[in-house]
Each structure stands twice: as C-alpha cells, then as structure tokens.
Amino acid sequence: MRIARFRHAGEIKTGQIHHHGVRVFAGSPEIGSIIAGGIAEAHRREVAQTVPLEEVQLLAPLQPSSIRDFVAFEEHVEGVRRSVDGSAGVPDAWYDAPTFYFTNPHAIYGPGDDVPFPAASVARDFELEVAAIAGPDRSIFGYTIFNDWSARDLQSREMQVRLGPAKGKDFASSLGPWIVTADELEPYRDADGFLDLWCTAAVNGVEVGRDLLSNMGWTFEAMIAYAGRDSRVEPGDVLGSGTVGNGGCLAELWGRNGTQDPPPLTDGDVVTLTVEGIGSLTNRITSGAENTGIPRVRRRDPAQARAERQS
Amino acid sequence: MRIARFRHAGEIKTGQIHHHGVRVFAGSPEIGSIIAGGIAEAHRREVAQTVPLEEVQLLAPLQPSSIRDFVAFEEHVEGVRRSVDGSAGVPDAWYDAPTFYFTNPHAIYGPGDDVPFPAASVARDFELEVAAIAGPDRSIFGYTIFNDWSARDLQSREMQVRLGPAKGKDFASSLGPWIVTADELEPYRDADGFLDLWCTAAVNGVEVGRDLLSNMGWTFEAMIAYAGRDSRVEPGDVLGSGTVGNGGCLAELWGRNGTQDPPPLTDGDVVTLTVEGIGSLTNRITSGAENTGIPRVRRRDPAQARAERQS
Numbered sequence: 001m002r003i004a005r006f007r008h009a010g011e012i013k014t015g016q017i018h019h020h021g022v023r024v025f026a027g028s029p030e031i032g033s034i035i036a037g038g039i040a041e042a043h044r045r046e047v048a049q050t051v052p053l054e055e056v057q058l059l060a061p062l063q064p065s066s067i068r069d070f071v072a073f074e075e076h077v078e079g080v081r082r083s084v085d086g087s088a089g090v091p092d093a094w095y096d097a098p099t100f101y102f103t104n105p106h107a108i109y110g111p112g113d114d115v116p117f118p119a120a121s122v123a124r125d126f127e128l129e130v131a132a133i134a135g136p137d138r139s140i141f142g143y144t145i146f147n148d149w150s151a152r153d154l155q156s157r158e159m160q161v162r163l164g165p166a167k168g169k170d171f172a173s174s175l176g177p178w179i180v181t182a183d184e185l186e187p188y189r190d191a192d193g194f195l196d197l198w199c200t201a202a203v204n205g206v207e208v209g210r211d212l213l214s215n216m217g218w219t220f221e222a223m224i225a226y227a228g229r230d231s232r233v234e235p236g237d238v239l240g241s242g243t244v245g246n247g248g249c250l251a252e253l254w255g256r257n258g259t260q261d262p263p264p265l266t267d268g269d270v271v272t273l274t275v276e277g278i279g280s281l282t283n284r285i286t287s288g289a290e291n292t293g294i295p296r297v298r299r300r301d302p303a304q305a306r307a308e309r310q311s
Numbered sequence: 312m313r314i315a316r317f318r319h320a321g322e323i324k325t326g327q328i329h330h331h332g333v334r335v336f337a338g339s340p341e342i343g344s345i346i347a348g349g350i351a352e353a354h355r356r357e358v359a360q361t362v363p364l365e366e367v368q369l370l371a372p373l374q375p376s377s378i379r380d381f382v383a384f385e386e387h388v389e390g391v392r393r394s395v396d397g398s399a400g401v402p403d404a405w406y407d408a409p410t411f412y413f414t415n416p417h418a419i420y421g422p423g424d425d426v427p428f429p430a431a432s433v434a435r436d437f438e439l440e441v442a443a444i445a446g447p448d449r450s451i452f453g454y455t456i457f458n459d460w461s462a463r464d465l466q467s468r469e470m471q472v473r474l475g476p477a478k479g480k481d482f483a484s485s486l487g488p489w490i491v492t493a494d495e496l497e498p499y500r501d502a503d504g505f506l507d508l509w510c511t512a513a514v515n516g517v518e519v520g521r522d523l524l525s526n527m528g529w530t531f532e533a534m535i536a537y538a539g540r541d542s543r544v545e546p547g548d549v550l551g552s553g554t555v556g557n558g559g560c561l562a563e564l565w566g567r568n569g570t571q572d573p574p575p576l577t578d579g580d581v582v583t584l585t586v587e588g589i590g591s592l593t594n595r596i597t598s599g600a601e602n603t604g605i606p607r608v609r610r611r612d613p614a615q616a617r618a619e620r621q622s
Contacts, residue, residue: 066377066416071474075613085473093471097605101474102413102481105377106543118541160404162396163382163412164475170413171541192609196620212616217608230429230482230599232417245613288541294408297528298503302386302556305523309507 001043002279003142004178005031005110006056013056016047017178022056023047031062031179035133035141036235039181042141060110060175061144062133064238067173069129069148070100070223072216075245075252082255084156098218098226100239103148104170111176111281116288117265118171121151124265124285125250127243128201128273130213132220133179134237138228140220142181143195145273145281146240147174152251152264171288175238176281185277193219197276199244204270208262209247213275216241312354313590314453315489316342316421317367324367327358328489333367334358342373342490346444346452347546350492353452371421371486372455373444375549378484380440380459381411381534383527386556386563393566395467409529409537411550414459415481422487422592427599428576429482432462435576435596436561438554439512439584441524443531444490445548449539451531453492454506456584456592457551458485463562463575482599486549487592496588504530508587510555515581519573520558524586527552 002017008024014031015024025034026048034042071077077090093099109115117124127148135141148169155168188195194214201209218226220239227233243249254260265271265285272282313328319335325342326335336345337359345353382388388401404410420426428435438459446452459480466479499506505525512520529537531550538544554560565571576582576596583593 068477071472073613074608074610077472081473091471091473093468095608096468097478099469099472099474100477102415102477104413104542106545106548116541157404157407158410159473160402161382161388161410162392162402162470162473162475163410164473166379166411166413167408167537167540167542170538194609198620210617211613212620215611215613215616217610218606222606226478226605227481229478229602230427231415231478234417237417246617291540294537295529295533297385297406298505299385299528300526302384302522302526305526306521306557309509309523 001181001184002178003034003042003061003181005059005061007059008051008056012059017053020053021050022053023050032236035062035135038136038139039141039183042181058111058177060108061179062175062236063108064105065234065236067103067105067238067240068100068227069103069240069242070098071242072098072218072223073242073245073248074217075215076243076248079252079255080249083251084152085159098223100227101164103173107170107172109172109174109283113174113283114286115149115172115174115283116286118151118154119287119290121153122264123152125150125152126201126265126271128199128209128248129240129243130199130275131175132224132239134224134233134235134239136235138224138233140182140224142179143185143278144175144179145275145278147271147273147281147283148240148243149173150249174281174283177279180278188277190214193221200274201248202272203262203265209244211244211246211248213241213244215245312492312495313489314345314353314372314492316370316372318370319362319367323370328364331364332361333364334361343547346373346446349447349450350452350494353492369422369488371419372490373486373547374419375416376545376547378414378416378549378551379411379538380414380551380553381409382553383409383529383534384553384556384559385528386526387554387559390563390566391560394562395463409534411538412475414484418481418483420483420485420594424485424594425597426460426483426485426594427597428460429462429465430598430601432464433575434463436461436463437512437576437582439510439520439559440551440554441510441586442486443535443550445535445544445546445550447546449535449544451493451535453490454496454589455486455490456586456589458582458584458592458594459551459554460484461560485592485594488590491589499588501525504532511585512559513583514573514576520555522555522557522559524552524555526556
C-alpha cells in the first residue's frame with residue numbers, strides 16, 4: 001500500500017493512496033505511530049473518508065528520527081571521488097561493509113517544495129536515492145524516494161577535515177511522494193534479494209541519469225542489519241541507498257567528463273526523480289538568505305593557557 | 312540550575328538538583344518540553360516534593376533529537392590524526408569554520424551505566440567533551456558532559472571511505488550527570504565569550520587528561536550559529552564541543568607517543584570525566600555480543616545489467 005501524509009481542509013492527515021483517490025485514515029494517526037505499528041497493522045487501518053488526490057497537498061511522508069545515508073553504488077563512488085575528493089578509484093574499505101554517515105534529520109522537504117540552497121554555493125547538485133524506512137524490530141516498513149541535495153563546493157572543502165559532509169548536505173533532504181510498504185515491492189526482488197527497479201533523474205524535463213536499484217552492492221536488509229550492529233535502529237529511521245550510478249548525481253558526471261557538464265543546478269531548475277514502483281518526486285531550486293561571516297578561530301597556546309590558569 | 316532526569320519510586324521523573332536533594336517537578340514534565348520552554352520557564356517550574364539525591368537513580372538527562380559533534384580543539388586534531396588517520400598536521404580547512412559531523416542519537420547511556428563496546432574492537436577509547444543543549448530559537452539551554460566512546464580500529468578503517476566515523480562511534484554516547492542551565496555558567500566566561508572550565512579524564516581513578524574548555528577555537532554560540540546556517544537546529548539537539556586537548560582521549564596520546572600508551576580500554580575499566588561547574592560522569596566498559604559476518608558485496612557490471620534489463 002502507498003501511505004501518504006498530506007494537508008487537506010487545513011489539517012495534516014495520513015491516508016492510503018488508491019488509484020486517483022486518498023483514503024483518509026480515521027482518527028488522524030501520526031505517521032510515526034503508523035510506522036511503529038508495522039505493515040500488517042497499517043493494512044488494517046480504518047478509513048474515515050475518500051477524497052480525490054488532487055484535493056490534497058502531499059507533504060514529506062515522515063519526519064525521520066534519524067537519517068543514515070549509505071554509499072552502496074560502486075559506480076557512484078568511482079565517479080564522484082574524482083570531482084569531490086580529487087582522488088581516483090574506490091577505496092578498499094568500501095568493499096568491507098555498507099558504510100554510511102548520519103545527516104541532518106530536521107531539514108526535510110516534501111513533493112513540490114522549493115528547496116533553498118546556501119546562497120554562496122555555485123556547485124549545486126541533486127542525489128537520486130531510494131530510502132528504506134525502518135519499522136519495528138529492524139524490519140523495513142517501506143520505501144520512498146530520497147533526494148540528498150548537495151552543495152559540492154562546500155562539501156569538498158569541509159571534507160578535508162575528514163569527518164564527512166556537514167554543511168554541504170545539511171540544508172535539505174527531500175522525501176516523497178509517499179511511502180510504499182515493503183510488501184508491495186516484493187515482486188521486484190531478484191534472486192539475491194535486490195529490488196530491480198529503474199531509477200531516473202531529470203533536470204528541467206531532460207533525463208540525466210538512469211540506473212537500476214539492483215546495482216547496489218548490498219541489500220537494504222544487509223544495510224539495516226549493519227546499521228543495527230552494536231547499536232540501535234528505531235522505527236522511523238531513514239536509511240538512504242546511496243546515490244545510484246550512471247548519472248544519479250551531476251558530480252559523478254563531472255568526475256567522468258573532467259568538467260562541470262552538465263552544469264550545476266541554478267535557481268529555478270526543476271529536478272524530478274522517478275523510481276519504478278514508487279513514483280516521482282519533484283522540487284525546484286532556490287537560494288537561501290546570504291550568510292554573515294563566521295567568527296575567526298581563536299588560537300592560543302593551550303599549554304600556556306593551562307599553566308596560567310593553574311598558577 | 313541543575314536539571315536531572317532520574318528514576319524514583321519506579322517512575323521516570325525530572326527535577327532540580329539542590330545541594331544533596333532533588334526537587335521533583337510537579338506534573339512529571341518530559342525533559343524535552345522543559346528544554347523547549349527555555350531557561351526562564353524552567354526556573355518557574357513548580358516542585359511537587361524534595362527527595363534525597365541518594366534515593367534517585369540518575370539517567371541520561373535527555374534523549375537528543377540529533378547529535379552534532381564538533382572538533383573545536385586544535386591540539387586534539389593535531390594529536391589524533393597521527394593515530395587514527397595516519398597523517399600529520401591540522402588541515403587548512405579546519406581553520407575555516409567549526410566543522411562537525413552528525414552521530415547516532417539513539418544509543419545514549421547515562422551516569423553509572425555499563426557501556427558495551429563492539430566485542431571485536433581492541434582499540435577502545437573515550438572522548439572528553441562538553442555538550443551544549445539547544446533551546447528555543449537557537450539559544451543554548453544548558454550544558455552537560457559528553458563521552459563520545461570510540462572504537463579506533465573500526466573508525467580508522469571505515470573513515471577511508473571518507474564519510475567520517477560510523478560504526479566506530481555509533482554504539483554509545485554517554486551524557487550526564489545532569490544539565491546545568493547556561494545562566495549558571497556565565498561567571499566562567501572569559502573576555503572572548505569562552506567558558507573557562509577545567510575538564511579532566513581519569514581511567515580507573517588515574518588522571519590521563521586535563522585541559523581548559525576555553526582552549527576550543529570557537530565559542531558554543533559560534534558553533535550553534537554555524538550549525539543553523541541554511542539549516543535547522545531544534546530544541547533538544549546536542550552539540551558536542553569536540554574532544555579537549557592534552558589527553559582528552561587516548562588516541563591523541565597514542566599519536567603523540569607513537570605507541571598505544573596508555574593502553575586501550577578493556578572490559579571492567581572505569582572512565583570518569585569531570586568538568587568544573589558541571590560535575591562528573593562515570594561509566595564502566597563492557598563488551599557487546601559477538602557479531603555475525605556481513606554479507607559480501609555483490610559486484611556486477613552495472614552497464615551490462617542495465618542493457619540486459621532494457622532488452
């Protein structure tokens with residue numbers, strides 16, 4: 001089933017997408033409690049009314065309790081390292097395990113939202129991913145489309161500190177258009193358990209990327225098991241697949257082409273990500289407010305400061 | 312004021328530490344709503360009863376809505392890079408801005424808790440930090456002590472993928488013993504706005520680290536402003552200072568000494584972090600369950616897979 005979060009008649013509601021209608025859940029349950037209840041319980045939800053899809057405004061399907069973003073596509077790693085890291089090849093450690101980083105769970109945008117980039121960024125990019133949404137007991141509740149917007153200029157610089165991306169990514173993540181429960185995508189599984197779904201990315205209506213989700217190196221089940229190892233995965237946690245290959249982001253193409261071709265995104269550009277079996281997620285790029293400067297680092301001799309305070 | 316979260320008479324409650332007693336807040340407010348209300352409102356909380364401190368079991372003072380961990384101490388960066396990254400010196404980009412990464416908000420331990428490390432890790436370490444807790448409108452509600460436990464062997468390997476630490480850090484973060492509201496630490500501010508607090512770390516009662524919090528390169532106010540730039544900081548977000556210098560973790564000392572001296576933590580070791588004006592946070596090290604293997608990466612020619620699915 002397809003579970004959406006939306007605004008209707010001035011209120012935020014949840015419901016099931018059914019053909020061109022929305023079956024609004026009775027009792028206005030929060031999406032978080034639907035996810036925590038698991039798939040079987042979601043199928044048993046009572047419906048209060050059915051409204052036409054065009055009468056609702058779809059919202060980001062959830063406010064994640066955390067976001068882990070993986071890098072499960074070798075082709076993406078190989079391409080993007082040349083343009084963002086200034087190095088070539090895939091590190092040996094990539095093959096060890098499905099590695100990930102945590103990103104900001106608070107800057108979430110939904111279908112149709114304008115997405116503000118840092119005003120100073122001139123290397124603006126999208127990333128086409130599928131996100132698994134954790135249900136109870138490390139199960140996978142469902143999937144949605146995830147655009148991991150990236151300011152490559154900010155990211156390249158800050159990653160020299162070796163802590164991964166921060167301000168290059170923390171301004172926006174888009175999720176949507178709804179959550180497709182895991183049972184509905186079972187027919188797409190291949191013999192090794194990978195979801196064989198076409199994923200495409202288009203900028204202003206022109207396709208720039210196309211890959212199979214099954215080109216990822218690990219299944220979502222392996223990724224969620226690895227995330228939970230010695231740790232906790234909670235219902236409502238988002239686990240991004242990592243960016244698909246073959247144009248799943250511009251930086252991969254910049255790395256391969258040796259130049260910024262296609263050009264970085266600019267204000268007014270419209271990015272549409274489409275995943276077979278899920279749907280489409282469209283956003284338009286804007287610029288945020290100009291920022292004031294960062295206070296200069298205070299440098300002093302720490303040993304001397306300690307000696308002075310001691311005395 | 313010092314705001315604690317604790318178990319008393321079988322229930323989880325919140326209250327104010329006052330000398331050797333705890334003034335239990337009336338109405339059992341959640342710590343999240345106290346933080347969201349801001350400091351002035353916290354001072355006006357009604358007290359239901361006062362109980363002796365020894366009758367309560369202190370818990371981690373909050374469940375963070377996210378954790379950003381900064382690296383604001385140059386001396387730490389310089390030392391730890393030699394042992395974890397295998398490189399020397401501080402990267403130029405470190406001086407640009409107070410850089411951070413997000414870590415797992417779900418694996419939180421409190422005062423006195425046993426902390427399970429990944430069983431396979433043989434390079435176990437602590438990190439002595441002070442955490443600011445965001446209040447409403449990017450204010451700082453208060454401070455607590457933060458131990459950013461680190462499995463250096465796991466961390467070194469996974470950071471070769473250049474996304475920062477993941478499984479090397481996501482198994483545990485300790486917070487406590489309580490939140491000291493920001494107003495209470497105003498007397499410790501120096502002329503540039505830094506908090507001039509002694510921070511010490513002891514393993515099994517022997518001091519191994521001692522630094523001034525004022526040796527950080529940016530104030531917490533600068534860090535929270537940078538975190539919020541083009542993005543969102545929510546009440547209940549935790550912002551770690553980064554590890555203090557001069558032995559704020561073992562890896563810094565390993566880098567300086569060229570050998571694992573003092574030795575890595577092992578099962579049964581007790582780590583106590585003490586910060587002037589806040590208190591002490593003590594935990595004992597244990598080992599988690601042994602893990603099963605990670606499924607091998609599936610490698611295939613992505614272009615060929617696309618061509619076959621197309622046809």
